[in-house]
Amino acid sequence: xxxxxxxxxxxxxxxxxxxxxxxxxxxxxxxxxxxxxxxxxxxxxxxxxxxxxxxxxxxxxxxxxxxxxxxxxxxxxxxxxxxxxxxxxxxxxxxxxxxxxxxxxxxxxxxxxxxxxxxxxxxxxxxxxxxxxxxxxxxxxxxxxxxxxxxxxxxxxxxxxxxxxxxxxxxxxxxxxxxxxxxxxxxxxxxxxxxxxxxxxxxxxxxxxxxxxxxxxxxxxxxxxxxxxxxxxxxxxxxxxxxxxxxxxxxxxxxxxxxxxxxxxxxxxxxxxxxxxxxxxxxxxxxxxxxxxxxxxx
Amino acid sequence: xxxxxxxxxxxxxxxxxxxxxxxxxxxxxxxxxxxxxxxxxxxxxxxxxxxxxxxxxxxxxxxxxxxxxxxxxxxxxxxxxxxxxxxxxxxxxxxxxxxxxxxxxxxxxxxxxxxxxxxxxxxxxxxxxxxxxxxxxxxxxxxxxxxxxxxxxxxxxxxxxxxxxxxxxxxxxxxxxxxxxxxxxxxxxxxxxxxxxxxxxxxxxxxxxxxxxxxxxxxxxxxxxxxxxxxxxxxxxxxxxxxxxxxxxxxxxxxxxxxxxxxxxxxxxxxxxxxxx
Numbered sequence: 293x294x295x296x297x298x299x300x301x302x303x304x305x306x307x308x309x310x311x312x313x314x315x316x317x318x319x320x321x322x323x324x325x326x327x328x329x330x331x332x333x334x335x336x337x338x339x340x341x342x343x344x345x346x347x348x349x350x351x352x353x354x355x356x357x358x359x360x361x362x363x364x365x366x367x368x369x370x371x372x373x374x375x376x377x378x379x380x381x382x383x384x385x386x387x388x389x390x391x392x393x394x395x396x397x398x399x400x401x402x403x404x405x406x407x408x409x410x411x412x413x414x415x416x417x418x419x420x421x422x423x424x425x426x427x428x429x430x431x432x433x434x435x436x437x438x439x440x441x442x443x444x445x446x447x448x449x450x451x452x453x454x455x456x457x458x459x460x461x462x463x464x465x466x467x468x469x470x471x472x473x474x475x476x477x478x479x480x481x482x483x484x485x486x487x488x489x490x491x492x493x494x495x496x497x498x499x500x501x502x503x504x505x506x507x508x509x510x511x512x513x514x515x516x517x518x519x520x521x522x523x524x525x526x527x528x529x530x531x532x533x534x535x536x537x538x539x540x541x542x543x544x545x546x547x548x549x550x551x552x553x554x555x556x557x558x559x560x561x562x563x564x565x566x567x568x569x570x571x572x573x574x575x576x577x578x579x580x581x582x583x584x585x586x587x588x589x590x
Numbered sequence: 591x592x593x594x595x596x597x598x599x600x601x602x603x604x605x606x607x608x609x610x611x612x613x614x615x616x617x618x619x620x621x622x623x624x625x626x627x628x629x630x631x632x633x634x635x636x637x638x639x640x641x642x643x644x645x646x647x648x649x650x651x652x653x654x655x656x657x658x659x660x661x662x663x664x665x666x667x668x669x670x671x672x673x674x675x676x677x678x679x680x681x682x683x684x685x686x687x688x689x690x691x692x693x694x695x696x697x698x699x700x701x702x703x704x705x706x707x708x709x710x711x712x713x714x715x716x717x718x719x720x721x722x723x724x725x726x727x728x729x730x731x732x733x734x735x736x737x738x739x740x741x742x743x744x745x746x747x748x749x750x751x752x753x754x755x756x757x758x759x760x761x762x763x764x765x766x767x768x769x770x771x772x773x774x775x776x777x778x779x780x781x782x783x784x785x786x787x788x789x790x791x792x793x794x795x796x797x798x799x800x801x802x803x804x805x806x807x808x809x810x811x812x813x814x815x816x817x818x819x820x821x822x823x824x825x826x827x828x829x830x831x832x833x834x835x836x837x838x839x840x841x842x843x844x845x846x847x848x849x850x851x852x853x854x855x856x857x858x859x860x861x862x863x864x865x866x867x
Contacts, residue, residue, distance in 0.1 A: 328681045335721065413616075416843075
């Protein structure tokens with residue numbers, strides 16, 4: 293090959309350079325995504341879908357609704373209990389977190405600064421640690437009852453019982469309200485001071501600033517926070533298992549563990565799992581939709 | 591003037607209540623971990639000391655009910671977490687890069703995004719239960735490898751999201767500039783994009799590390815009774831010995847707080863909440 297031909301070839305190569313790369317750049321995203329997608333498909337989606345399938349397989353191995361019948365007979369009350377405690381906890385956490393976020397957004401001073409740093413503490417603790425913490429703090433002979441007795445609020449011989457929905461709600465709000473503050477405060481801080489000043493100048497008081505400015509302008513952010521907290525409560529296992537595991541009523545997650553550990557009954561356990569999917573379904577679909585849009589168009 | 595004094599008083603009262611409810615549960619753990627004898631209704635333990643700490647850390651031997659030496663569990667948790675971080679990041683960095691920087695058909699991208707959002711939206715326990723049934727067939731239940739797979743799927747979802755949002759924050763012009771002066775795509779990635787996104791990627795790795803260290807539900811189904819990680823020892827001590835349980839709980843919360851304080855400014859708020867289901 294002459295030098296001339298060589299250089300011509302090189303030139304042509306550089307001209308078609310884009311074209312040579314096109315098959316690679318077309319395939320590259322799929323190559324890069326392949327391991328992660330395969331891992332999620334096999335280790336998440338397949339077992340997720342098989343929980344639906346297995347919930348319809350009875351003990352005798354035939355397709356039936358027997359597991360659902362049994363679930364409704366045995367655990368009807370626990371399903372309602374889970375929904376009730378979840379709703380209550382989410383509601384309390386939402387109200388507290390909005391109030392705290394409003395305080396941190398609008399107040400200044402050393403107390404605000406300290407609160408603004410300290411409130412994050414519970415976010416980082418795993419539920420298993422929170423479970424142990426609440427087991428000792430809220431115990432009949434724990435620090436909280438001792439404190440109430442010292443204040444003269446309760447009789448020391450007759451301490452309050454917290455190993456039920458109250459303790460569950462307390463521990464859950466303790467962990468999740470700070471997380472909600474973190475998200476909601478982020479949204480509040482995006483609102484320019486001028487909006488708040490404008491509302492003040494036309495005579496808006498604090499409640500109006502909250503309900504007419506701060507909350508409406510952060511509706512999506514707040515809803516996402518509510519969704520994440522609601523769904524994480526329904527799916528939370530370690531905390532209710534360690535706090536009220538041996539009692540009744542318990543949450544669905546505890547029932548699932550009992551069904552598996554004591555009876556090896558995967559049909560009913562999966563039917564319970566499907567119930568927990570149904571409880572979160574509306575909020576979960578909202579979350580998927582809004583986060584997918586954000587991921588696609590941002 | 592009167593009004594502002596009133597306001598300040600209210601603020602201080604609420605502040606004290608806030609501090610009490612924030613720290614009293616933590617204090618309860620701390621006191622119990624050093625309480626040798628504490629009879630109700632005494633305000634403070636009659637006898638305090640670090641005996642349970644020494645026993646839990648394997649420095650002194652103990653025959654107490656529920657006593658466990660947590661050192662092997664700690665090394666096991668640490669080993670699993672390190673392996674999980676390496677595998678997860680090796681899978682998540684390419685995937686996050688592709689989602690952030692490369693052109694993917696909208697429909698497909700939507701499906702992939704949903705796939706990576708689902709574990710956050712739906713309860714995971716039924717998934718772990720069926721993963722256990724799956725692993726039963728191939729002999730992975732009760733093995734360290736099985737537990738690594740479980741932690742992998744828990745951490746991967748966050749890792750992909752965090753790496754994707756990190757890569758998205760790097761202006762594409764920088765990589766384009768490198769390529770216009772002759773760098774290959776691979777070279778541009780390693781010389782430009784990777785160094786710039788290092789803080790976000792490290793934050794993501796630390797996050798995966800902590801989710802593995804703290805993981806409970808998946809290990810409960812797939813690992814027990816043969817693979818006892820640190821959270822599993824806490825679970826088994828919790829029912830029988832409050833002092834040991836308190837010591838382990840403190841051992842677990844120290845790294846969580848330490849690391850998260852270091853990396854939280856690199857993380858988006860919505861990711862931080864995913865700790866230790």
